[in-house]
Amino acid sequence: MPAKLRINKLVVIGVGLIGGSFALALKKARMVRQVIGVGRSRKNLQIALRRGVIDRAETDIARAVADADLVLIGAPVGQMPGIFARMAPVLSPATVITDAGSTKQDVIVAARRHLGACFPQFVPAHPIAGTENSGAGAAFPELFRDRNLILVPQPETRAAATRLVRAAWLACGARIVRLEAAEHDEIFGAVSHLPHVVAFALVNHLARHPDARRLLGFSGGGLRDTVRIAGSSPEMWRDICIANRAALVPLVDGYISELETARAALAAGDGDALEALFSSAQRARARWLVRGK
Amino acid sequence: MPAKLRINKLVVIGVGLIGGSFALALKKARMVRQVIGVGRSRKNLQIALRRGVIDRAETDIARAVADADLVLIGAPVGQMPGIFARMAPVLSPATVITDAGSTKQDVIVAARRHLGACFPQFVPAHPIAGTENSGAGAAFPELFRDRNLILVPQPETRAAATRLVRAAWLACGARIVRLEAAEHDEIFGAVSHLPHVVAFALVNHLARHPDARRLLGFSGGGLRDTVRIAGSSPEMWRDICIANRAALVPLVDGYISELETARAALAAGDGDALEALFSSAQRARARWLVRGK
Numbered sequence A, B: 001m002p003a004k005l006r007i008n009k010l011v012v013i014g015v016g017l018i019g020g021s022f023a024l025a026l027k028k029a030r031m032v033r034q035v036i037g038v039g040r041s042r043k044n045l046q047i048a049l050r051r052g053v054i055d056r057a058e059t060d061i062a063r064a065v066a067d068a069d070l071v072l073i074g075a076p077v078g079q080m081p082g083i084f085a086r087m088a089p090v091l092s093p094a095t096v097i098t099d100a101g102s103t104k105q106d107v108i109v110a111a112r113r114h115l116g117a118c119f120p121q122f123v124p125a126h127p128i129a130g131t132e133n134s135g136a137g138a139a140f141p142e143l144f145r146d147r148n149l150i151l152v153p154q155p156e157t158r159a160a161a162t163r164l165v166r167a168a169w170l171a172c173g174a175r176i177v178r179l180e181a182a183e184h185d186e187i188f189g190a191v192s193h194l195p196h197v198v199a200f201a202l203v204n205h206l207a208r209h210p211d212a213r214r215l216l217g218f219s220g221g222g223l224r225d226t227v228r229i230a231g232s233s234p235e236m237w238r239d240i241c242i243a244n245r246a247a248l249v250p251l252v253d254g255y256i257s258e259l260e261t262a263r264a265a266l267a268a269g270d271g272d273a274l275e276a277l278f279s280s281a282q283r284a285r286a287r288w289l290v291r292g293k
Helices: A017-028 A042-050 A061-065 A077-090 A105-121 A159-171 A181-207 A212-217 A221-226 A234-243 A245-267 A271-288 B017-028 B042-050 B061-065 B077-090 B105-121 B159-171 B181-207 B212-217 B221-226 B234-243 B245-267 B271-288
Strands: A007-013 A032-038 A056-058 A070-073 A096-099 A125-127 A148-151 A175-178 B007-013 B032-038 B056-058 B070-073 B096-099 B125-127 B148-151 B175-178
Touching: A007 A017, A007 A061, A017 A032, A017 A070, A017 A159, A032 A042, A032 A061, A042 A056, A056 A061, A061 A077, A070 A077, A070 A159, A077 A105, A077 A234, A096 A105, A096 A125, A096 A159, A105 A181, A105 A234, A125 A159, A148 A159, A159 A175, A181 A212, A181 A221, A181 A234, A181 A245, A181 B181, A181 B212, A181 B221, A181 B245, A181 B271, A212 B181, A212 B271, A221 B181, A221 B221, A234 A245, A234 B271, A245 A271, A245 B181, A245 B245, A271 B181, A271 B212, A271 B234, B007 B017, B007 B061, B017 B032, B017 B070, B017 B159, B032 B042, B032 B061, B042 B056, B056 B061, B061 B077, B070 B077, B070 B159, B077 B105, B077 B234, B096 B105, B096 B125, B096 B159, B105 B181, B105 B234, B125 B159, B148 B159, B159 B175, B181 B212, B181 B221, B181 B234, B181 B245, B234 B245, B245 B271
Parallel strands: A007 A032, A007 A070, A032 A056, A070 A096, A148 A175, B007 B032, B007 B070, B032 B056, B070 B096, B148 B175
Antiparallel strands: A125 A148, B125 B148
């Protein structure tokens, strides 16, 4: 490992599943000397300290980022403008900043606006990993192994900054993929944000049933898998969905149309039409979605 | 085990995941002497023979059910009227018939109509188990262990017939639950049939994207779990959804309304409303749906 890729001071803002796992993976790879965790929840930071995810907890962003080599922002995307604004006045020109936000166009707009002259030190990124659990207690160093890390460097982004962020994620075991920000938001609106809306809405609909407790007591593995992601953090997903609503609203509309097509076939008792819909879905899943974890 | 609960001849009509696993479980429990499999697919019956799921294959229902002690109909519910009609003329008064259909009102109507005087020998049932795989190759004897078996005996159903079916499912490791037919269809319309429609529609919507192959290449475990059940048999689910459409259409409508509520919050950029929806779903899932398998 080249000497320049050793990180003396890593600051993780938002020590959740993603930020915490990033810290643990870099520690395991012996790529980082010291990890400072910044967060809103004292209890979560205590868990992170106790589990060795971070070495020191800090509540003040400006104090934490002084002389950092690398800052990873793992907070919900709705908090990023405020975080950029707070760090901008004190950033050293040698500090590289990256993020793990699930949307990229809005984060880049916020970074460009609030980081100002430091914007070329910022490398937008998004690791495609997660579980339905959140918080430092859920973090583990293997989370990113063989997962995609989407890198979205901008024309102004310094090459050396991109290299450092790339090296850190490679050390976590991730595969690096470059995308344009708009392309990223369209893709993940479809394959990630829409499925979350679908799952949250399905649980809500069933929970509104007058006999919900009894009803859900009869559910099997099918429903449980279908709504697993409805266990995800409401705040995080609020931020993602609001940030990416330009891509997401048409996706929800298209999905509602698809349901209305199925509903029409059902109401008409049209078994052939319904079977055609189910068959095309079954084939598409087999072709594109059945793979190892 | 009382002597009367030994089954000399079991006939399984539709040797798929359910029918095949029922046969394997009863063989493992040494409760059955001989299993005859009836099916439309010669290839599937060959697999069932090779795996020891059945001892003999038969294509003619009337010939197969002669002197059977127990007949399990594991075929898609749309085929049941025809199956009842074919067996009715040759049924011995000593033969007990049961089914594994995912809907109950339509199956009971069909049985009452086509079995005629033999209707009291029929015990409507529904095992709540399954995977996204189908066919005799997917069958395994532990499929029903600790799963619910819904028993829906009718006023005419002979007590001895119900006792035999109950004992067979207990030997498979299932838990017996009694429900009314209408109650059954409402409950499973909500917790099983609706989630299948939701999953099939989600895959179809994503597969219609002009860049679907690339898009789905970026999917993670969240989408894969959400649409796992879209791998289920299109024919089976066509029959279930058509049979239960009276309960299912209003459930799809309610689900579309729930999505439209989320869509309105998104379009308005109303983060508070969206977070309230996501939070209530997350809490309901945690309260009612997080359990062991």
